[in-house]
Amino acid sequence: MRRAESIYHRSVVYLLFLILLLPLAATLLYSLASSWSASVLPDGLTLKWYAALWSDARFLAAFGQSLLVCFGALTLSLVLILPLLFVVHYHFPKLDGLMNILILLPFAVPPVVSSVGLLQLYGSGPLAMVGTPWILIGAYFTIALPFMYRAITNNLQAINLRDLMDAAQLLGASTWKAAFLVVLPNLRKGLMVSLFLSFSFLFGEFVFANLLVGTRYETLQVYLNNMRNSSGHFNSALVISYFFFVLMFTWAANRLNRDRPA
Template sequence: MRHLSTALATLYAGLIYLFIFLPVVVLVLFSFQDGTLPVPPLNGLTLRWYQAIFADGKLMAALGNSLIVAVISSAVSCVLGFLAAYAFARHTLRGSGFLRGVLVAPMTVSTLIIALGLLSMLNVTGVRLSLWTVGIGHVVINMPLCFAIIYASMGGHQANIERAARDLGARDWQVILLVTAPMLMPSILAAFFLSVTFSWDEFIVAFLLSRFDVTLPVEIFSLLRSGLDPKTNAIGSVVFLVSIAFLVAMEIAVFRKSGRSS
């Protein structure tokens, strides 16, 4: 009976992984299709579609834009989230529970609603749409995530260490930079890499808040409007590979920091 339960659990887990990753496997497989349509049967393997996307100036520019927006907006989100978490964890504020709820509220709101609201606000204020406005939108949707991750890791033992640093003559900014931030570095890195991953793949905000300089998901959408071909599969595979690279970097950085701190 025990072996049967183990076998059923293994089968169930395998079906879940198959359901999740089968579309990705098909996407990657047919990115090597030696034909003009990414549909069965597989007519041999080729790398020409990858050569085509790396030779495409618009795709490479969109790729660079995505990396720039993801890294900068995630860094800003982490800084703002860290400062907000420090304020709520170390200071008594009137209505702090309500304020925390307001701060994390964007996590429960559709990105379409957020993007439309930002678009209306930018139109009213006369701000031109650009990569900067896309970055602002990504900060709005990623900062609550960074705040939640960092705030959850701020405990009482860290407050004791901060008080000890102040007793030894450290100023508040020195405590934040030299004591609190290093102690919370695993959480800060986790928040940063998750924000980069979400920003890298995000489409709705990038589509509504950009104009001429677009990110990679928006450029892929414009390619899909002309029909499917192995080139779109190839760029989709590259997007998936970069996302996995970000997650692996997060795992390495966070576990290494956690191992050192323990």
């Protein structure tokens, strides 16, 4: 009976994975097809679409600009959120409920509405930043904020921050020395999870990038949208390259986050 249940459960899981992988496998096969029109299988396989993609200077520029904006937003988030979380959880723990409400406010306003407001505020005047990466970094910061706040908050609650700080201070460490040398290493997993989730979301963000900067600072998703009328094989190669990069980033994050034997 147990063996039958085990086989049933595994079959359901494998079927689910198969359903999820089929569109990706079809996209991969289409990106490798020289032509595919009136037959079940492609007429031939080729790498020319990948060669055309990775030799396109416009694609490489969009890829690099997406990375620059994402890493800039994540760096800004870390610099601002880590000290804030430490102060709230260590000195003002009662403010955590209020912070949870404030952190979720960016999700309450649709990106299209936020973009219109940002265009009005920063479209002209002394702080004219529309069309520059700076406004995109600021907008991406608001997107990453809830992911990073919740992940790091959960990690701080798991390590019992106050007891850890009190133990470090009893051994002679100052508050900031204890924070950097004791608390921060214990937040490694929370930081890695928050950074990966935020990066994966920001790297595929389209609404803010398209409305606030467009082709003036073309990111990868804007480039993909602008190339929608080109060859389907070329676009499939672009999608697979994007997926492969995120997959490799996930693998690297898991490797870095793996506990090392003592």
